[in-house]
Amino acid sequence: MAMPTAVTTRDAVEQRLRAGGGDTAGLLLQGALLLSLLVALGVLLVLIGDILIRAIPVMTERPADFLTSPLSSRPARAGIIQGIVGSMLLMAFVAALSLPVGIGAAVYLEEYARDSALARLIRTNIRNLAGVPSIVYGLLGLALFVSAIGLGKSLIAGGLTLAVLVLPIVVITTSEALRAVPGSIREAAFGVGATRWETIRGHVLPYAAPGILTGTILSLGRAFGETAPLLMVGAIAGTFSGGGLGDMLTGSYTALPTIVFNWSGQPQDEFRSLTAAAIVVLLVVILLVNASAILLRNRYDRKW
Amino acid sequence: MTESGDPLTVQTESKPNPIGEQTDKQSNGEGPTIRLMTTLDETTQISPDAADDRLPMQFPDEEVVFELEAVSCFYGSFRAVRDVSLQVPKNQITALIGPSGCGKSTLLRSFNRMNDLVDTAHIEGSIRYHGVDLYADGVDPVEVRRRIGMVFQKPNPFPKSIYDNVAFGPKVAGYRGDMDELVERSLMRAALWDEVKDKLRHPGTALSGGQQQRLCIARAIAVEPDVILMDEPCSALDPIATLKIEELMRELKENYTIVIVTHNMQQAARASDVTAFLTMGDDRAGYLVEMAPTQNLFTRPEHRLTEDYITGRFG
Numbered sequence: 001m002a003m004p005t006a007v008t009t010r011d012a013v014e015q016r017l018r019a020g021g022g023d024t025a026g027l028l029l030q031g032a033l034l035l036s037l038l039v040a041l042g043v044l045l046v047l048i049g050d051i052l053i054r055a056i057p058v059m060t061e062r063p064a065d066f067l068t069s070p071l072s073s074r075p076a077r078a079g080i081i082q083g084i085v086g087s088m089l090l091m092a093f094v095a096a097l098s099l100p101v102g103i104g105a106a107v108y109l110e111e112y113a114r115d116s117a118l119a120r121l122i123r124t125n126i127r128n129l130a131g132v133p134s135i136v137y138g139l140l141g142l143a144l145f146v147s148a149i150g151l152g153k154s155l156i157a158g159g160l161t162l163a164v165l166v167l168p169i170v171v172i173t174t175s176e177a178l179r180a181v182p183g184s185i186r187e188a189a190f191g192v193g194a195t196r197w198e199t200i201r202g203h204v205l206p207y208a209a210p211g212i213l214t215g216t217i218l219s220l221g222r223a224f225g226e227t228a229p230l231l232m233v234g235a236i237a238g239t240f241s242g243g244g245l246g247d248m249l250t251g252s253y254t255a256l257p258t259i260v261f262n263w264s265g266q267p268q269d270e271f272r273s274l275t276a277a278a279i280v281v282l283l284v285v286i287l288l289v290n291a292s293a294i295l296l297r298n299r300y301d302r303k304w
Numbered sequence: 305m306t307e308s309g310d311p312l313t314v315q316t317e318s319k320p321n322p323i324g325e326q327t328d329k330q331s332n333g334e335g336p337t338i339r340l341m342t343t344l345d346e347t348t349q350i351s352p353d354a355a356d357d358r359l360p361m362q363f364p365d366e367e368v369v370f371e372l373e374a375v376s377c378f379y380g381s382f383r384a385v386r387d388v389s390l391q392v393p394k395n396q397i398t399a400l401i402g403p404s405g406c407g408k409s410t411l412l413r414s415f416n417r418m419n420d421l422v423d424t425a426h427i428e429g430s431i432r433y434h435g436v437d438l439y440a441d442g443v444d445p446v447e448v449r450r451r452i453g454m455v456f457q458k459p460n461p462f463p464k465s466i467y468d469n470v471a472f473g474p475k476v477a478g479y480r481g482d483m484d485e486l487v488e489r490s491l492m493r494a495a496l497w498d499e500v501k502d503k504l505r506h507p508g509t510a511l512s513g514g515q516q517q518r519l520c521i522a523r524a525i526a527v528e529p530d531v532i533l534m535d536e537p538c539s540a541l542d543p544i545a546t547l548k549i550e551e552l553m554r555e556l557k558e559n560y561t562i563v564i565v566t567h568n569m570q571q572a573a574r575a576s577d578v579t580a581f582l583t584m585g586d587d588r589a590g591y592l593v594e595m596a597p598t599q600n601l602f603t604r605p606e607h608r609l610t611e612d613y614i615t616g617r618f619g
Contacts, residue, residue, distance in 0.1 A: 114423045115423050182460075184456060184458060184460035185460060185462060185463075186421070187418065187421070187454075187456060187460065188456070188460045188461070188462060188520070188523070189462075189472070190418065190421060190449060191416075191418065191449060191453060191454040191455075191456070191524065192449070192450070192453065192472060192473030192476070192523060192524060192526070192527050193446055193447070193449045193450030193451075193453075193473060193476065193477055193527055194446070194472070194473070194476045195446050195476070198476045202472060202476070203462060207463060
């Protein structure tokens, strides 16, 4: 199809170039998009602002005391130290279990497994597992770790449950980080006579490490904030077995999100502020975790 | 290679004359047919436009590094290369030329079992390396690649220091000698030492494209291979860097056998001793049209397809 020849005299060109009457539809769309952004941000700000305001009494009157005191039914003395310790232990558990297993699974899937129908099915299913509601993992933990294996409602059972919960996320993020390492790097290593494992250990894993780290840290943040599965597998906000680490692992335990859930159901007004303060602590920890992930990513971001 | 009476087999200056060997082998009085191929596989259909009037070049046994017999390369059920039979001579530069998609890179990658890394790839026929079938049971592809190094189309240094780039191969091969010395020697042979000797700890990826490619060559020769395969090593480089690499290749052939894939005909003409021309058949599989001393192939191509290609009528 022949294009009509453009008239190129100065007047004609000027007339055409200045003829644009503005893009009204475009402007409207731009406005709508901006509005969406404001709504999303606005809701978040109101939420955080509300929590901060509610938390002011506790945060100003006894900040240190709140962080270091044990749980109590008397609002004036209640603190969250057990929740902090419980959550930290859970995180350690999750990290120790889900990182090696998840990274190992991803390395196998990406570097060793042939691209068969079975491998694709497994990949798809891991993605689906990452989308399964966490309460379902709670039920799994209750049936498997608490009852079948007989760990009881212990911190170990809770840690295992959370580890299984974040495992698919670790596998997915690790897989993506591995896939981001270009094939030419693998070829280069194979080309000088490296074995598969030498190629992976010497090149693929180190270059993927920042991405793997970022993803796994984010998944730890997710585990830190999970409440529902912990409620299923027995994190409570009541009596505690004291004593050493062994007792802490096998006895009853609590976690920060569990405390938030528990306090929010208390009738006394004073608990409102306590709940808000606990939420603030939870948010700060999660923000710190996410920020460290972003910092790591920016620090080691690699251009190929 | 043709019957001994063919003028094209008259050897160019430096090469040992393979004709005596060849005629010894072909003691029967058959005409200039595609005998070598057909004896290997009677059912093989050679397409009518193949080089049916010229045998693959043959060299004395001790000069042969690779011997391919009726090699076909497949990706799944797709045949990318069909029935290639040829010999690669020692301490020479053999160029594989041909239009894009004719399977020359695929063929090259089957020389050191690099195609093993592609799940769906497999070959038929045999590739013998100093007489040993590379695809026989029990042959370790890792050991194969240690002896048959490779330089790739796009320079692919590891995102590590220049030193570590060169030292990686020897390290995984269990080299126990003086690593500093080996790194220096490899970089020198790759004509890169003078440019990088003061920044061995700098990342290899910070070098220019041409330097990166020479670093990759240094990395390849650091494991003391026997053969270096080069898969369009200059296609991402500017002309000056290209000339440097070609010059380097000519020096390297003293110690190594080099097989280079290129779709730059001038490069093949300038840099190689022997040239094999491949093209794509109607079934989209690449096949060998003819192989000859480079000078002969470019001045007096035997086959019409070759002539069309080197004169720029297609490709």
